Amino acid sequence: MYDFVLTLHNYLRWALLLVGLAALVLAWSGAASRGRWTPPQVNLGRLFAGLFDLQVLVGILLYAVLSPLTTGAFKNMGAAMKNPDLRFFVAEHLVGMLIAAALVHVGASRAKRKDSPLQAAIFYTLAFVVVVVSIPWERPLF
Numbered sequence: 828m829y830d831f832v833l834t835l836h837n838y839l840r841w842a843l844l845l846v847g848l849a850a851l852v853l854a855w856s857g858a859a860s861r862g863r864w865t866p867p868q869v870n871l872g873r874l875f876a877g878l879f880d881l882q883v884l885v886g887i888l889l890y891a892v893l894s895p896l897t898t899g900a901f902k903n904m905g906a907a908m909k910n911p912d913l914r915f916f917v918a919e920h921l922v923g924m925l926i927a928a929a930l931v932h933v934g935a936s937r938a939k940r941k942d943s944p945l946q947a948a949i950f951y952t953l954a955f956v957v958v959v960v961s962i963p964w965e966r967p968l969f
């Protein structure tokens with residue numbers, strides 16, 4: 828179960844990065860042309876937010892239940908916070924990804940208003956940067 832969920836979390840990362848990149852490129856192109864939102868622009872933003880929510884749920888399942896790393900760390904949080912590898916998963920990865928999730932949702936809600944591609948583009952870009960810096964790149968890529 829743990830291996831399956833961890834692998835799912837790993838692969839979902841790539842889906843999220845691809846869809847997020849496409850959503851922000853389309854949002855910036857809309858902002859540059861000062862045009863109206865097109866359905867693909869709005870739908871990609873929604874897909875980005877939906878995939879993000881799924882990844883957060885999978886991550887929370889790992890964090891709270893399945894991962895021996897985090898559940899082990901909870902037994903001695905003082906020691907875990909002094910260990911950079913454990914602190915990354917207990918605190919930095921979680922907080923970074925929750926901030927990114929909020930930014931994606933703000934961007935997607937701007938897209939729904941149809942008149943603010945620039946704001947959506949800015950929020951998607953901020954979210955994308957926070958995601959990229961919060962991913963544990965030293966772990967397996969696939």
Ligand code: HEM
Nearest residue numbers: 837840843882883886887889890894895896924925966967
């Ligand atoms: C609040 C949201 C999230 C939580 C609570 C969370 C939690 C975790 C935990 C506990 C682990 C370590 C599991 C272990 O090794 O036992 C992990 C690994 C990982 N997380 Fe997250 N995560 C979240 C969001 C994300 C997002 C949004 C992404 C990418 C877009 C992501 C990408 C990864 C990757 C690539 C790994 C390493 C997977 C592997 O080693 O195969 N996480 N996450």
